[in-house]
Amino acid sequence: MKNKKLYLETNNHLLRSNKKEIERPCRLSFEVAVIGGGPAGMMAAGRAAELGAKVVLLEKNEILGKKLLLTGKGRCNFTHNEADLRKFAEKFGKKGRFLYSALARFGVSEVIEFFAVRGVKAKVEQGDRIFPENGEAHNILKALIKYLEEGGVHIRLKAEVVGLQLEKGKISSVLLPEQQISADKFILSTGGRSYPQTGSSGEGYRWLEQLGHTIITPVPALSPVKTSERWVKELQGLSLKNISLYLFQNGKKQDQRFGEMLFTHFGISGPIVMDMSKGIGESLKNGPVKLVLDLKPALTFQQLDARIQRDFREFKGKMLKNSLKRLLPLSIIPVIIQLSGLDPEKKVDYITREERNKLVHRLKGLELTPTELLGFNWSIVTSGGVALQEVNPDTMGSKKVENLYFAGEILDLDGPSGGYNLQECWSTGYLAGQSAAESLPNFPHKTSPKTKAQKS
Ligand SMILES: Cc1cc2nc3c(=O)[nH]c(=O)nc-3n(C[C@H](O)[C@H](O)[C@H](O)COP(=O)(O)OP(=O)(O)OC[C@H]3O[C@@H](n4cnc5c(N)ncnc54)[C@H](O)[C@@H]3O)c2cc1C
Known part of the structure; x- marks a missing residue:
């Protein structure tokens, strides 16, 4: 393995041709071809190379892991501190069962170990989110490149795959604009449709439909939400911690979250909004939706009223607008007073019980009207993708095309924020690489570290 080299190649000499039929001389041949150089x-x-396979990794961007570098605001929340694989999988809803095998093979502790041996120590932060100790996504990418290097993976950047060639029900090669690369096994990891500016623009889905796979319609998930209220704009940049958010439709509560959210110029964002966005999007298809914010979920109505009375005693003789600063961030005070229908200049000594009541109700029930999700350009992940019943969960192999495997967000799986989605990429990627290598006719390879391990 040590004498293998890393091949970094760009194909900027390969220009797109206007000709419909392009001669593509088959210059290169590999055992495993992986399409898409994201985390998965x-x-x-x-993993395929570690097992001794001759692997090519094709990435259309000029760098690997363009989206990975944006994760966790550049800090990369690369997994979640949940050792119980069933509990972990539950976060993906009913479809999460699909991940059992992949997580059992390469779960949270294996991922932490994987990065630790390549110099990236894990640090558990608030909400059990796991980040690199030194705080950079860049280090996660470096560790992955090291892994590719160790296995001698042939990396081709600026290599946009434009199609797949099928022969006798199997894929025989991938097509680049003016080149063809043949392989025995193919792993498709082209991602979903979110943040298309990072390269994930959904090409994979098109080819798969042509190959007979079902694609569950991709929709944005973990997305910021547009709201119609004008006052929201005034709060742009305000982040609220430890609040509760409720989703209602036709007077019925559909969902609720507790945690952190953010006001933006178009509406709301932040972890709890993102996590609820899929449900908001689905509910909006059925009609109007209300979001209700409880700014003081730890206090009952009576407790909050008592707390306000205490504050009013402390601020005796002061105007209402200057008497809520112990209770609320400054920027939201005028909005709350206005929405409660109160006079901001009235002295707190003269605020009536009825007026206090209005204030308490507004603090525990601030209504927002979502109009739409912000769309793929701003959504963290894509919900939908390759139908899971057409993929073998023990191998990540296609049940439709013999020599095809899947990894990452291209699958119809999406989890909440908190490191779940990257863990899904690591687990499915590892299993797909392993399965592809193990299914090669000459496996185990003589040079494979696994062979060595088996001997010892
Ligand atoms: C802003 C942001 C922050 C995020 N933060 C987190 C986080 O902290 N924690 C977390 O768990 N998840 C996070 N995510 C989600 C996470 O980044 C994705 O789940 C993950 O990147 C999906 O990996 P993937 O390898 O499946 O796909 P991608 O990362 O999308 O990679 C797919 C790759 O395939 C390439 N490709 C596509 N088509 C072709 C083609 N035709 N030819 C060649 N190459 C092609 C693309 O250029 C791309 O590089 C975040 C996402 C975003 C957008």
């Missing part, structure tokens, strides 16, 4: 593709390519 890198893990898949690395």
